[in-house]
Amino acid sequence: MKDKNWPRWIFASVSKHFLDAASAESIPLFIEGQHRDTRLEKDFFELRTDGPTLREVSKGCFVFGLEINIIVQSAMNDTNYHRIHQNVGVAAAAFDKGIPVYKKGSGPDDDQSFVGCLQLLQNRETRDFVEINHFGQIDKQTKLMQASVEGHYRMYLQTS
């Protein structure tokens, strides 16, 4: 049976996973749609997720699909032209083979226990891989470089 909390727990767990990875390298991470002032940030990540898609493949067995996208933004730096590539590497390295999902939150259903394991999809035929795209300098007047890192995950849950 479906649970109303599943999408929220997945999003919260994924956010925490990538926040930890970015914080370890002192790179701020924002969530898409979050109000923030980035004028003084030389580098930052922006996290966006699509999904989860939800499919009951057999009785009580649900398969979740999740697309995770991180926009990497770096101010152009004449002393370190590789800056955007370094940050893209940090983001790509955070796309671990497994991301644990917990009942994160402060509501009555949120006891912080383990829910399931999001597994990174890597398959040539279905074009599932950690994909890095560089957009370069996005505006002639603005010395900013942008890139994106995207990966797809899947999780199984068996309900009783």
Place this chain on the structure above:
Amino acid sequence: MFTKLWVPVFAQIDIKNTELKMQDGTTPTANEIVIKVGEGNLTYSENRTIEYTLDRGRIDEVREGDEVPMDVSFDLLWEFITGNTDSAGVPPTVEDVLKNQNNAATWISSDPDTCRPFAVDVIAENVPVCGAGAPTQEQEFITLPDFRYETLDHDLRAGTIAVSGRCNSKVASIVRSLQPST
């Protein structure tokens, strides 16, 4: 309040979490090499023969027939067929091991009967990962004992070698345990 329960399916087995190895029969520490499968696969089939005996046209007795060895096949990333013999420290290639030659010439068969052709154990170590802190991280080691190849299909364009053969055993030996804490 109505309670919803579910059982986490921790992680479906994935070849990306599974290291494939070959081990010989050296004791106490066996020689072993990692099989580079690349984008290939490993498959094994456990077979048995069941004979159904009819009683005047009706289904009646059942018994197990002759034993059947396991079929095993796997793919290799083809780098070199044979190891560099200039240095004793260079590990043998999988094909050297299968043929008990060159840098693997001193490997001892996994089959204790020395009159039989050379054999190795093929081991698949499934160690699923789900990030730090995930509970009950278990692992499973699947041993296909006494494997002897029967066919080596070499594909230059694909850069792969497809190995197939059989084990002198009916079933795989499987051990499941908790992952050691890191």
